[in-house]
Amino acid sequence: MRVARGTLLRNLAGSIGVLCTVAGLAFGLPALDNALPAQRPAGDGPYQVGGRVVVTPPPGARLDVTLTRPGDTRGTVVFVAPGAVRYVIVVTPFKGSLAAAAERLKSKIKRGHEITGTERPVRTAGGLEGLEGSYAAPGRAGRYLVFRAGDVAIEVTVAGSAPALRAALAAIEASTRTLAYRGGTA
Amino acid sequence: MTPVHPTPEWARPGKSLLLPAFWVVLMLIAGGAVRLGLFVRESLAAYPTATLLALVLFALYAVPFCVFVAALDYLEREPPLLLATAFAWGGLVATSISIRGNAAVHNLVAKLASPGLAAEWGSALAGPTVEEIAKTLGIIAIVLVARAQVNSVLDGVVYGSLVGLGFQVVEDVVYAVNAVAVAGGGDQVAPVVATFLLRGFLAGLWSHTLFGALAGAGIGYLAVRTDRPLFVRLFVAVLSVLGAMAIHFLWNSPLLSLGGGAGIFGDLFVKGIPPLLMILLLVRGVRHREADYYVGQLAALGDRRIATEDELRVLGHGHLRAGARRYAHGRAGVKGRRAVRRLQRAQARLAVELSRAHGVGLPGLRVSGAAEPGTAPLDPALPPAVDPFDPPETGLIDPTTAAVADSLAAPGATEPVDAVGLAQAGTVEPGGAAQAGVVVGVARIPDRLSCAPVLGGPTAVRWRDRVLVERGRMLALGHPEATAPLTRNGSVRRVVGGIAVFLVAMITVGLALIALGAS
Numbered sequence: 001m002r003v004a005r006g007t008l009l010r011n012l013a014g015s016i017g018v019l020c021t022v023a024g025l026a027f028g029l030p031a032l033d034n035a036l037p038a039q040r041p042a043g044d045g046p047y048q049v050g051g052r053v054v055v056t057p058p059p060g061a062r063l064d065v066t067l068t069r070p071g072d073t074r075g076t077v078v079f080v081a082p083g084a085v086r087y088v089i090v091v092t093p094f095k096g097s098l099a100a101a102a103e104r105l106k107s108k109i110k111r112g113h114e115i116t117g118t119e120r121p122v123r124t125a126g127g128l129e130g131l132e133g134s135y136a137a138p139g140r141a142g143r144y145l146v147f148r149a150g151d152v153a154i155e156v157t158v159a160g161s162a163p164a165l166r167a168a169l170a171a172i173e174a175s176t177r178t179l180a181y182r183g184g185t186a
Numbered sequence: 187m188t189p190v191h192p193t194p195e196w197a198r199p200g201k202s203l204l205l206p207a208f209w210v211v212l213m214l215i216a217g218g219a220v221r222l223g224l225f226v227r228e229s230l231a232a233y234p235t236a237t238l239l240a241l242v243l244f245a246l247y248a249v250p251f252c253v254f255v256a257a258l259d260y261l262e263r264e265p266p267l268l269l270a271t272a273f274a275w276g277g278l279v280a281t282s283i284s285i286r287g288n289a290a291v292h293n294l295v296a297k298l299a300s301p302g303l304a305a306e307w308g309s310a311l312a313g314p315t316v317e318e319i320a321k322t323l324g325i326i327a328i329v330l331v332a333r334a335q336v337n338s339v340l341d342g343v344v345y346g347s348l349v350g351l352g353f354q355v356v357e358d359v360v361y362a363v364n365a366v367a368v369a370g371g372g373d374q375v376a377p378v379v380a381t382f383l384l385r386g387f388l389a390g391l392w393s394h395t396l397f398g399a400l401a402g403a404g405i406g407y408l409a410v411r412t413d414r415p416l417f418v419r420l421f422v423a424v425l426s427v428l429g430a431m432a433i434h435f436l437w438n439s440p441l442l443s444l445g446g447g448a449g450i451f452g453d454l455f456v457k458g459i460p461p462l463l464m465i466l467l468l469v470r471g472v473r474h475r476e477a478d479y480y481v482g483q484l485a486a487l488g489d490r491r492i493a494t495e496d497e498l499r500v501l502g503h504g505h506l507r508a509g510a511r512r513y514a515h516g517r518a519g520v521k522g523r524r525a526v527r528r529l530q531r532a533q534a535r536l537a538v539e540l541s542r543a544h545g546v547g548l549p550g551l552r553v554s555g556a557a558e559p560g561t562a563p564l565d566p567a568l569p570p571a572v573d574p575f576d577p578p579e580t581g582l583i584d585p586t587t588a589a590v591a592d593s594l595a596a597p598g599a600t601e602p603v604d605a606v607g608l609a610q611a612g613t614v615e616p617g618g619a620a621q622a623g624v625v626v627g628v629a630r631i632p633d634r635l636s637c638a639p640v641l642g643g644p645t646a647v648r649w650r651d652r653v654l655v656e657r658g659r660m661l662a663l664g665h666p667e668a669t670a671p672l673t674r675n676g677s678v679r680r681v682v683g684g685i686a687v688f689l690v691a692m693i694t695v696g697l698a699l700i701a702l703g704a705s
Contacts (some may be wrong), residue, residue: 005202014330016205016324022214024314026283029290036297050305066293068301107370180279 031037038066042079050075051091051152052183058171061087074152077177083164084159087156087172089179101153102131102146109144109157126180128154140167143172149181190262190338190479191410196335199265207330211271218278229363233373240362240378244355247386250349255506258473259344261480262541268332272345275324276398277353278455280317281360282352287316310439310628313461314431317353321398322427324349325405338404338479339472346402350394357394380699387695388451392437392458393468396465397430399492403472404429433461451696477502480537487540492534492653494668501533505680506670513670518663526668529656532649539646582685 028164049055050070057063058080067078067088070110079087094101106115119133122145130147142159156179158165158172202208229237255269291312296304328345329336336342360383369400385393404426408419436442442456481502484493493501500506507530514522660666 011330014326015210017601018207018327018330019210019214021319021323022283025320026288027286029287029294029316032295033293035291036294038293038297063301065296065301065304067667068296070302070306104370107372115651123247128592 014023039064039080046178046180047077048075049077049089049091050094052067052150052181053089053091053152053154054178054180054182055089056178058087058168058175060171061175068104079159081168081172082128083160085158085160085164086169087158087168087175090155090157091152092155093151094148095151096153098129098131098146098148100175101148101155104135104153105144105146105155105157106133106164109135109142113140113142122176124179126173128179128181132156145176147179147181150183152181152183154181155178189475190413190541191332191412192262192337192538196540199267199332202335205331205486206328206521211275211327211331212277215271215274218274218282219448221282222278224690225360225363229681233366235364235373236366236375236378237363240359241380243316244358244362244384245380246385247390248351251347254349254350255344257467258340259499260283260504262341262342262538265332265335265345268328268335268345269348271331271565272328273352274323274346276321276349276354277325277356278396280320280349280353282325283320284317284357287320288312307441310435310441310520314434317394317402317430318397318427319531321346321353321394321524322405324403325398325402329405331407331552334578335407336406336409338410338476339403340469340476342404342409343399343469343472344401344402346405347395347399349402350396350398352399354390356392360388361385361452382463383695383699387691388454389437390470392433392462396462397434399469401427401430403468406472420558431463436461451692453597454505454692474502480541481536483537483540484533491657492650493669494537494669496667497533500669509670510668514660514665514668518660518665522637522665524667525656525659525663529653529668531658532652532656536646536649536653539649543646547675557639564594565614 001062039062042061042063044053044056044059046056047063048070051074052070053075055077056067058081061079061081064078064080067076069076073093075089075091075167077089077101081087102119105178108113112142113135113136115133115135117134119131122130122180123156124130127128128149130145132143132145135142135144140159141162142157142165144158145154145156147154147156207312226237226241292304292308325342325346328349336345338379345422349434362378362381362385366374369377404423406424408423411422413418436457437453484501487493487497497510500510511523511526512529514526520523566690657666662666
């Protein structure tokens, strides 16, 4: 059982072609992606998160475009505040109560983090009622806020090293107070 | 030039081991298997019930697709190992490539344009480009590993659809487990069921299996139609892959979407069904071309004991074959159904073996009386010189020989009757073998040809005898012909019935999704 030399060479060339294309898709594209910066200045004006929710980013914050996905009924935005503090707002369709939305967010946080302190009510400048709490993981501290507006739930998480979070918190709290729902009844 | 290139008799599966492509494919599948294995292990640890349910549901989901592909592939069956390789490429290699490639394309769109564009058009851009290329590579890999097994455009469709099916099943399992994680409610089954209904039914019929079939048709054409200029074949192949990409793009894009809660049903009728019908028509065309070729092999024998005119008509169509089996069941019970199924199988195998003998340009079977043994091969297009149902004495077995052959078969008659064994058992004309070779059934095989290793002849002879054995069984059951009477408006009834079942299924799935509260 032998294979003709010509067949073998053609097969080798084809195999190399397949392998190169696989490598191009699986490694070339990610390498190209990594070569481009993921963050850009977030700007000063109101930012459309998605699901008809807007927010004014903290001064000097940068937008992580690879994780930010606005949409008509839902949306996610990831800002990176000075000190590498991640400020994430997630808007999802939700029909339950504010307490239920808070429970859902906490159940996500509890995968890898621990809820600390007590939960307290908060209110945005536009009148959105919400709940606020804190959480922690080794080497990291975090705050969470959750709001109900119209047919969506707005989940906010802020996380970073404890000193960086302390430094950025005032600007981020000012930003969360600008959260607004522009879809009618809040 | 025929639309089919039969697998030459000299083709050996073991030869693939000597090809670099085999080892490349093996390595990539092993890598994909490790990756998927890790995902399944982690998912089982986090959500055991939901993950298990997702695996079971989508494994069952693959069954009707496999049955459909098997029906397409009835006449010239592909080796199961190659079919499994195609499925594994789709499920293990193409998905692994696509997970990385898709994320990169989404990010690149967001970086080079905007996150909004990535959110709205990212799937429409990443899916067709990365996923379709990754799947098409699988079909190309199959051609590289086992070129001799890709005999027709239909074979490309079969391998392409299996690559697509593998991709679809694994992707859906991943989506289902992710839906459980996103729901945040722990090990729940509701997100799995919702994903199954949404991605399996509402979005599943015109998904990767269909795209893969279209791309496979193009690659099959490129590999098989060597009678056409290379640039024409390349053009057709590129056009089919671009067609698969375009349909995928349309489905993933917000174009023509109605939006709202009922939007998925609108998408289904506007973006799902038209491509489904278009590709099914294409597949029907290539299947008929292949069926005509193989049925022509039997027709060329002109022997009604091998296949009657009605049986030839039935053999090329899956629904007619099934109808013939049902009719036999009605007339002769389970035994009749089984006999018809075995006859059809034997006829198909005989047709393939005849094509192999012709495909290498050497004589295989000869119709006795039409040509003297040892002379030039009989042109298969020529009608037989004798009436097969009224054969002359020389070289032909009496029409009742099939029953004789049956009695001579091994217990249970599960193996084809050995050609030489029949000759030695004295069922042939005395002296025939000595003078003109071995006479078997209605075939006369010259001595030197029966020993020739490159011929499809001896295998074809075995299948011809099997046909006669099964014919004998059917005669004994009082149901001599594997056909069914034509029903009036049967096709219209089937189409209308199919549409009705489809609509009822879609409405049921939609109601179930609403009940599950899927958004």
